[in-house]
Structure formats: C-alpha cells, structure tokens
Amino acid sequence: MLRITIAQLNFTVGDIEGNVDRMVAAARQAAAEQSDIVVFSELSLCGYYPGDMLDEPEFIQRVEAGIAALQAASTETPYLHWVVGTPTRASGPGKRLHNSLVVVQNGAVRLQYAKQLLPTYNIFDERRHFEPGPDVAKVLRVGSFQVGLLVCEDGWNDHGGDYVVNPFERMRDASPDLVISINASPSHVGKREQRHAMFGGSSKRHGLPILYVNQIGGHDQLVYDGGSFAAEPDSGVVFEAPRFVEDVRTLLFDSGRFFTGGPGQADSTAPAAAKGPDQRDAAKPGSALAAQLKRPDPVPVQGIPxxxxxxxxxxxxxxxxxxxxxxxxxxxxxxxxxxxxxxxxxxxxxxxxxxxxxxxxxxxxxxxxxxxxxxxxxxxxxxxxxxxxxxxxxxxxxxxxxxxxxxxxxxxxxxxxxxxxxxxxxxxxxxxxxxxxxxxxxxxxxxxxxxxxxxxxxxxxxxxxxxxxxxxxxxxxxxxxxxxxxxxxxxxxxxxxxxxxxxxxxDVDSLPPYPVLDEVLKLLIEGDRLSTAELTAAQAFVSNLQQDEAGRALVQRVRRMVARNEYKRRQAPPILRVRPRAFGSGRQMPIAARYA
Known part of the structure; x- marks a missing residue:
C-alpha cells in the first residue's frame, strides 16, 4: 500500500523562503498521515512562472538555497519522499537551466528529472529560459512500488501532434506501477474537462494509473484552479481535489487503484517516523486495513457551471x-x-x-x-x-x-x-x-x-x-x-x-448589437481554441451572417476594428484570463502591419 499526499498549494513567484515554509508545513502533515510521498506542483519552489527573474544570477542562488533548506527539513521525515518542482542548472550548450522535478528524502536528492517538452504557445514561453531535458523516463522506487515522474507538458503530447518526442511512450516502456505528473496548469473555461480527457485517455491507452497535481492561485493575468486528480485505466478520473482552494490530502494506492480512508490519515495516532514504507501493513483481503479502505466519491463529468x-x-x-x-x-x-x-x-x-x-x-x-x-x-x-x-x-x-x-x-x-x-x-x-x-x-x-x-x-x-x-x-x-x-x-x-x-x-450607434458582435469576435480572436460547442455555434452564426452583402461587410468591418486597435490593447492594464485566448501574452499581434 502506497500513501501519497497531494499538496495543492498557492505559491508566490519569487518568494523562495515563503514557498519553502508552505512545503515544510504540508510535508509535516503528510508525515503525520504516514505518507510515503508528498507531491508539490511544477516550479513550486520558485512559483510558476518567474519569467526573466530566471536570468538574474542571484535568483538561482536563492533557489539552490531553498533546495538546501528542503533537504535539511526532510531529515525530520526520513521515510517521506518530497516531489518538488524547481529550476536546476543545465550543463553543456543551450540555455543554462532546466525546468526540473527533484525528489528529496532524508537530507538527499534521490532523483532529478528535467522537463523535456517546453511550451512556447499561447501564454507560455518556457524555451526562452530552459533547455529541454533528455529523452529518458525517470522512475522512483518507493518500497515495493515503481513510481514514474513527469512534468506538466511532458504529459500533454500523447497524441503526438505537437512535438516529435512523446515522453509517455518512454514512461510506458519503463512499466511503472503509477505515474505522477506535477503541473502548473493555468485555468480557463473548459480546461478542467480538457485535462481529464487528455490524462484519462493516456491512462487508458497505456494502462497506467496517473496522479495529476496542480497549483492554485492568481499570478498576474493567470489564475490556477487546482483541481488535482487521479485517473485509472478502466475507470477514468476517480478522484478530484477542490478547485480554487488550497488542499492537502492523502490518497492510498494499491494494485493499480486509488483509495481514501484507512490508517495513516490525519486522525491516526501512530508516530509518523515509526516505520518505513517496507514495514507498513499490506491491504490483504479481510485485513483490518482493507476493511477501512474506500473508493473516492464519483467525479462529475461536468465541472462548475x-x-x-x-x-x-x-x-x-x-x-x-x-x-x-x-x-x-x-x-x-x-x-x-x-x-x-x-x-x-x-x-x-x-x-x-x-x-x-x-x-x-x-x-x-x-x-x-x-x-x-x-x-x-x-x-x-x-x-x-x-x-x-x-x-x-x-x-x-x-x-x-x-x-x-x-x-x-x-x-x-x-x-x-x-x-x-x-x-x-x-x-x-x-x-x-x-x-x-x-x-x-x-x-x-x-x-x-x-x-x-x-x-x-x-x-x-x-x-x-x-x-x-x-x-x-x-x-x-x-x-x-x-x-x-x-x-x-x-x-x-x-x-x-x-x-x-x-x-x-x-453603444449600438457605433457597434453591431452585442449578440452579433460577440459571435463574430469569438471566431476572429479565439477560433479553434473555442470549445467544440462554442466553435460550432460561432461558425454557424457567422456563416449565416455572411449570406448577404451587408453581413459580409459587417464581418470585414469588425475585422478591421480589431486590427487597428492593437495599439490600445498594448497600452492597457493586464486582464484576468478566463477564456482560452486572452489579450496580452496569449495573443501577440503586430501593431504596424497590413491586415487583410
């Protein structure tokens, strides 16, 4: 039986010391619940995303001091493995840093894995600062379990359409019992369902249970909603953490399935460091432990309205x-x-x-x-x-x-x-x-x-x-x-x-009626980033609008208005992103250009 604590926390970019304190508190809770592993999100040590702070020499020095502080703290919980997201130094040609996952246990770094797929689309620009990691799978042995580890985007290319490399294939070949993916996945309408479909599909395709851990919080224009989840090959998503709130909780894993309840939870009176993972009781049929286990509550297909x-x-x-x-x-x-x-x-x-x-x-x-x-x-x-x-x-x-x-x-x-x-x-x-x-x-x-x-x-x-x-x-x-x-x-x-x-x-004296304008804008600005339902509706609306000359002229007028007002948007304050493609870093268009 493997005990895994999900630490879905609200980290602050650049606050290394504060983020360390949050991780230590969560790790102590995990130890009190007799967990084997506590999992934090992508770049949890420095916060996601630090941008050009990564180029400042003293920043990486502070990060390394933070890793040292985590190593020291981990000696308090000698049997607990801390899965932490952090920048690490790269060697050889290219960028000087990796976006890495490190596993700290009892004062030492037991494993280090560098993210292979670095997104440069929409609001992401990781290749600006990081060098891709090697095309290898990293697996951590915890007791009798083999745990595969991935970082965010490495799990998003299982369809093989965006990158030549598919880390999930290497992970499947390594035959772990479980895959843990740490993420900093910003939220927009429909993103939860997209995550479930992507990782639920990968779990079924490769026969691998997956635990997906995300952060929460607002960072400039981006908001992270948490919603960490677990997926199984036969059942799909079987557990989901709350959204928009911090959440630290322990799941149990055995024989390819996730469970809640059982000893080792917050109400346990057993001392955290009294026994190691190989000494824990097995959940044999008819045992007291097996009797206390229960499956997570069903996860609704549709999320928040x-x-x-x-x-x-x-x-x-x-x-x-x-x-x-x-x-x-x-x-x-x-x-x-x-x-x-x-x-x-x-x-x-x-x-x-x-x-x-x-x-x-x-x-x-x-x-x-x-x-x-x-x-x-x-x-x-x-x-x-x-x-x-x-x-x-x-x-x-x-x-x-x-x-x-x-x-x-x-x-x-x-x-x-x-x-x-x-x-x-x-x-x-x-x-x-x-x-x-x-x-x-x-x-x-x-x-x-x-x-x-x-x-x-x-x-x-x-x-x-x-x-x-x-x-x-x-x-x-x-x-x-x-x-x-x-x-x-x-x-x-x-x-x-x-x-x-x-x-x-x-307003209607200067603009088309908003129900008309909005459908045209959705197609022009977001296009195929819309959900299937929204895209279909917008395409049908605009297609019908263009059946006559007046409608075609309206669409062209709106297109020109969008293009010639880029200079205003470039000077506007940041806006909170809630849709798939927002103005700002999510839509980068030239000002001095000729638009059709």
Whole structure:
C-alpha cells in the first residue's frame, strides 16, 4: 500500500523562503498521515512562472538555497519522499537551466528529472529560459512500488501532434506501477474537462494509473484552479481535489487503484517516523486495513457551471493580485452601467465591501438614472460611494481649447475628454489614498477599440477584459442568483448600454448589437481554441451572417476594428484570463502591419 499526499498549494513567484515554509508545513502533515510521498506542483519552489527573474544570477542562488533548506527539513521525515518542482542548472550548450522535478528524502536528492517538452504557445514561453531535458523516463522506487515522474507538458503530447518526442511512450516502456505528473496548469473555461480527457485517455491507452497535481492561485493575468486528480485505466478520473482552494490530502494506492480512508490519515495516532514504507501493513483481503479502505466519491463529468467558474476565477485572481502587489483596497469608477457594476460586485466579494470604493463622476450628459443606479448598487453591496462631478472640468478644458486653437471642442475629442478626465480623477484618488484602480472594460469593447486611452483604460488590473459583453450580462445575473438577492440592480441589467458621452448616445450607434458582435469576435480572436460547442455555434452564426452583402461587410468591418486597435490593447492594464485566448501574452499581434 502506497500513501501519497497531494499538496495543492498557492505559491508566490519569487518568494523562495515563503514557498519553502508552505512545503515544510504540508510535508509535516503528510508525515503525520504516514505518507510515503508528498507531491508539490511544477516550479513550486520558485512559483510558476518567474519569467526573466530566471536570468538574474542571484535568483538561482536563492533557489539552490531553498533546495538546501528542503533537504535539511526532510531529515525530520526520513521515510517521506518530497516531489518538488524547481529550476536546476543545465550543463553543456543551450540555455543554462532546466525546468526540473527533484525528489528529496532524508537530507538527499534521490532523483532529478528535467522537463523535456517546453511550451512556447499561447501564454507560455518556457524555451526562452530552459533547455529541454533528455529523452529518458525517470522512475522512483518507493518500497515495493515503481513510481514514474513527469512534468506538466511532458504529459500533454500523447497524441503526438505537437512535438516529435512523446515522453509517455518512454514512461510506458519503463512499466511503472503509477505515474505522477506535477503541473502548473493555468485555468480557463473548459480546461478542467480538457485535462481529464487528455490524462484519462493516456491512462487508458497505456494502462497506467496517473496522479495529476496542480497549483492554485492568481499570478498576474493567470489564475490556477487546482483541481488535482487521479485517473485509472478502466475507470477514468476517480478522484478530484477542490478547485480554487488550497488542499492537502492523502490518497492510498494499491494494485493499480486509488483509495481514501484507512490508517495513516490525519486522525491516526501512530508516530509518523515509526516505520518505513517496507514495514507498513499490506491491504490483504479481510485485513483490518482493507476493511477501512474506500473508493473516492464519483467525479462529475461536468465541472462548475460557466458563470460560477467565471466568478470564482476572477475573485481569486483579484484577491491574489492585490495581496501580492501590496494593495488592501481598490477603487472603481461607478458609471451606473453594467461593466462597472459587475466589477464592483466582484471586487466586494474578493476583498470585502469595506475595502472597495466607488466614485461616480456625472457630466452634463449623465442621466439621473445612472447616478441613482450607482447609489443603489453601492448601497446593496455595502461599499462607500463618492461623487465627483466633472461638468465644470470639462467646460474649463473646452474653453481653454477654443482659446488656444481657435475652434470649439466637439465630437469625438469632447467625448474622449470626458473619459480622460474621469480617468485622471480615479488616478488622483489612487495616488492619494493608495487604492488599486480597477479598469472596467469588457472583451467586446477592448477588441474593437470602443474605449479611450488614458481614460477608461486607466488602471492596474482589468477584471472583465476576457469576458464578452453578453457574458458580462450573464455573469451579472448569476452574481444576484448566487447572493440570493439583488446586488446589481435590475435597472442596470435591463439598461441599454451607453457611454453617455453625448446626447442620446447608445453603444449600438457605433457597434453591431452585442449578440452579433460577440459571435463574430469569438471566431476572429479565439477560433479553434473555442470549445467544440462554442466553435460550432460561432461558425454557424457567422456563416449565416455572411449570406448577404451587408453581413459580409459587417464581418470585414469588425475585422478591421480589431486590427487597428492593437495599439490600445498594448497600452492597457493586464486582464484576468478566463477564456482560452486572452489579450496580452496569449495573443501577440503586430501593431504596424497590413491586415487583410
């Protein structure tokens, strides 16, 4: 019987000492449960992903000091094997580092394995810093068990379509009893099901039980959801850890199957170091141990419903971003519209309403309803709302403009001026009171440039920048359902979208209706990265749209708007990623280019 503790933890990039402390605490818990192995996630020692911090000489020195600290701590748990992700030095030509897995036990490094497949697609750029490891399988003997070890991407090429090398083939040839894969797999809608299909399929194809261990937490624009799981060849995924929370728990493994329960768990009174793995009782038929074992609860095929997934992902992403950047409070411009309302609601959930401030900034074009809606929203959420009118500021700018340039300020320059004054007010507040400014733009508007540089694009983080406008409405309704009461006033949800920068202005005057625009954008921006259902729906919608000349012209217009507004997106704040292809590192397009 093999006892394996999954340590699904929230590591901080660059916090070597803090990450060591977290691993030591988890290892002590594993030892108390008489585990043979404790498994941490990919690059757990330094956090995933450290980027060009890896190029700093003192960084790798700190990493090596961290490994030494883990080795010293492991002497407290002499029978426990610590599976740790860390950078290690490479020898020979090429990059100077490997993305490695090391196994530490009783003060020594027993095994080291360098990741072979280094992703350079979407948000990944590991080949920038790491050299691929050799095409070999690494197997660790623990008691009577042979445990194969992989690092993340090494398990994602079992179909053989992305790389020449398939580490799973080497692993199959090594004939381990079990494969453990350590991962730092960022989350987006549909990713859980993709992982289960990929590794569940590999488990069945090669006849190998697989334990997949992931991290959680927000790191800049990426969020990791955990959801560590175990798969068996005949049964598929049989166990799944919770998502979006830390989780340290012990599974039992024997005869190709995973179990929960039995002695050696948290309630055991046996001393952790009293016996080694070869001295443990076997789970023989009819034995007391076998009687206490049970199979994990069934794992649902479908995970968290999409709106709730978006809510949990964004809440965790903001909470960790603010904490890691040293912010305790945030400020949001409250326009009375759906985007700022949803941003305020999510911020209040993530940080507590006492740490969220709204500012309403009415102009001569703001409706009284918008101001009233902001008041009602902030009252429902329990957050403080300040009022800072901008009509006099706009008038002063317009007056000076005409005096300086000999013509009145009107049209688009006047509209953008209002947005920029509001952005300036919000940044003044941020500077004066130390709040993180959250920008409120959604993916539909950011895609086509329906936003003002140095105005509503000001801020340190965008919560909705990877949600299309139709998804913003759906998530707003879900927020109310989840709360069991009306947090976002129905008047805001029902209101026709408007920037309110000109008399009678409506978004539909400048853009196609959002249900139309969003389907076109999904196909143009995400394409085959969409789920099968979303891709099929978008393709059918756009194909039908292009049946006439007006529809074809609309698609081309949207394509041009996306292309010519790359310069705005390049200057925008980071946005929390929730979909397969987000703006930022996930979609790298040139600014000065000719698009068809």
């Amino acid at each position: 999409t709106p709730d997934f978006y809510r949990q992902q964004i809440v965790l992403g903001l909470r960790d971003y603010a904490r890691r950047c040293g912010f305790k409070q945030v400020v949001v411009g409250s326009s009375g519209g759906i985007d700022s309302a949803l941003t305020l609601a999510l911020a209040a959930e993530a940080l507590g309403p006492e740490n969220v401030v709204g500012i309403t900034m009415p102009s001569r074009y703001s409706s009284s309803g918008s101001v009233d809606d902001s008041v009602a929203l902030c009252r429902n959420l329990g957050i403080k709302l300040h009022t800072h009118p901008i009509a006099d500021l706009v008038a002063g700018y317009a007056r000076q403009y005409e005096e300086s340039f000999g013509q009145p300020l009107a049209g688009l320059p006047l509209e953008n001026l209002q947005a920029r004054i509001r952005g300036t007010v919000l940044m003044e507040y941020s500077n004066a009171f130390g709040h993180l400014l959250l920008t409120t733009g959604n993916k539909s508007e950011i895609s086509v440039g329906y936003c003002t540089l140095y105005g509503d694009t000001n801020g340190g983080l965008g919560l909705l920048g990877d949600l299309y406008k139709t998804e913003v409405f759906a998530l707003s309704r879900h927020v109310n359902e989840h709360a069991g009461r009306e947090l976002i006033p129905q008047a805001i949800i029902d209101k026709e979208p408007s920037a309110e920068l000109a008399p009678g202005q409506r």
